[in-house]
Amino acid sequence: MDFQTFVDGLKPMACVLSVEKKEDGGYGEIRIVAGNKPFVEFAEHPLFAVTPGTIIGKFRKNNLYDKYLPKTPDFEHKCHQSAILKKPVHTYLNINVANLWFNLFFLPLDYEEGNLCYCAFLNEKVDVDDIDMASSSSMNISNDVMKTCIKLRGSSDFKATINEVIHDVRKLCGAEICTISLVNQSEGTLSLLATSKADDCSIRPLDQYPNQYDVTMSWLDMIGERDSVLIQSEQDFEYVKEVNPQWYQTLIESGVKSIIIFPLRHNWELMGFIWATNFDTNNTSRIKETLEFTTFFISSEIASYIMLKKLEHVSYTDMLTGVFNSNAMNSMILDVVSKKSFIPKPYGVVFADINGLKRVNDESGHQAGDILIKKAALLLQEVFLDQDIYRAGGDEFMIVVKGCTKEEFFEKIDELKERTSDPDKVCLSVGCVFNDSDLSIRDCLRISDEEMYKNKDKFYEDHPEIDRRKG
Template structure:
């Protein structure tokens, strides 16, 4: 067969790939036999910001002469050339900021242990909705179900847990997990995960120590520029071992034998990864095609969720001290009143003594620093989510399911903790109520007790009053 005439008859970029096989069923070399002018230009005249390993095309060279090894590309070529299957994929490889519309066509003319297919690609600089939606009915149904779940009235965590279980079932895998990454904090967190009934794998929380972010960060190089990593045989796992020995050791010791790993990216931001362990290799084609589209949708939803979460943080936090603001306190108190009956509530009012003197004598910058010290001292004793800056130099702590004795110990601990910070003295008042519905009563009584404590302090330290400075 004249392969050059074949590719020259194609208007978009096209090449012929040869796949070498051995008697034991394993593969040898994957070579680019020839290509049309449009394909050769992708190597010799690559797009801006695309770096090829070499810019000189040599017929019958291994494809790894031009690009890093890609297990997905090899698998598609094998299935087209050896198994004589017609394949199509629409994907966004990490190595390029474009979308590839790819087809793999089986070709006749096998020569001994050499088998051939034609690889045709079209480049889109933005995702094409029509291309994304050109999928089988079964896959469309699975993706549509995901979209419907995301639009339901359930909370986001519940929705994602359900979707994670759906993906696990789709992959027929032992474990499925969606992991989020925080680049600023260099930390990872589990958004959701699902296990098969007979799984002996441990929850991901068991592995999320301070070093795990570095492992997750290394997955980008392990995927090596493709849009995902699918490891379904021992030879694939050997590639993982070569690229990422630390992760290979970790995953195999944990019981992982096969892996599907997809990055979750939106607007060029890596949000995290979704993976399935010990999946059904027979379902690999369906898994890849479904997750290519599902992860695109999930990444968009997670990005929106994180943006909303950031907006909530901005609207609920006091920017100077980092604790919750008065608006958030009011919302929280309203929620407590509507909440469970019978649970106790404790309130602590902590007001800064001498802040006005600091502002008058040392300036507002010094006053702001004292407020930050106050916040730090409070967070040594109480959870940040329980602390609110009610306004000015006044902080409020609201605790639920607490005893009166515990509340008293906490207030005394706060007084002692404040001594570690220069110029920091709290006027403290607390109140306890046996029922959540009486939280407003606790707030009022704690406020009154705080003012009694403040009055006593200024009686003992009249020089700290603002009026004495004015004189």
């Protein structure tokens, strides 16, 4: 077959690819055996070099495809589907950083030569307004995804609803586990927003690895300018082993046999990733389209959630100390009283008030007083590690202590009192209650507050020279 004459008759950028067929039906080397003028101009242009800065030189037939095109498992799967399985494939490619869209066609050629099968690859730039998502994805997939994602609209509990959505998406994909993670690149942190696991899932979750953020961000290099990364065949895993050995080791240790990952972006800003693991590889195309539609529908909802969390953080954080402020405390109390949330019993409540703050303000100025308040907050965070600490007022703090026994709670109280007994340092009056009965949150607050003020009065009786409360 005269491949050159064939591609020369095609207007869009086009080439013919040979795909080596293995005995087990898999694929081996993929080479470019012919290219039309637009493709040759693209291949020879230094701006489009696969490795930036390299000199490609003249286009030569029968080179491995990754000399001229980015090497990705997804591209190879489409070549395999088209050339060996004789299925026409159409998809869109979005170059996120430039907001460019391309029509990609893989057309099977009815010609084989020994163990070599062939397909034509056509690439055409398309305006975003002309994209018809339904042309590359069935309406059934679109409807299935829309039915579950629509739950997010108007939901009063985003976290619970997004977990419902990811559960539905996992079932649509026939996957063992499906996950949405959020990344904060400025802080170098990763958090799991939602995850769903099959009952018999044995995969080790990503959040159990100490290097989870680094592993996750390494996916970007593999995704590159494309929309996803797909790993399912032996060749794919060899590719990962070569370009990302750290992630390869994580995949092997976790028992991963297949994984497909999509980045979640909003206004070109990376928010996180969605991925399905150990999915039904007999329906890879359908699963890829399912996740593609899911990212399309949920990205704006997740962006809104992230923005609300940022606003909530500002609204609920004390700017001087970094602990929760009185807005957060009042909101927490209201939620518990109205039964929108609950604090599992037993739990402890602590009130702590700084002794001598007014004296410090009078003698050394309010900047010194602010330093004292910050020191008090840091000390409370050290004693009550990973507990909710609120700055209830100017010199007053409230702490809700969860997940400890009565003995452990009062050990912390004793430690706090011992570390804050010196009037010339951070000195606190403390009141507390341990709720292992039927006390309400308001009862706990009242009891601990009253005890704190009794202890404060006793402190100033013992140290009248410090008492400036009436001054």
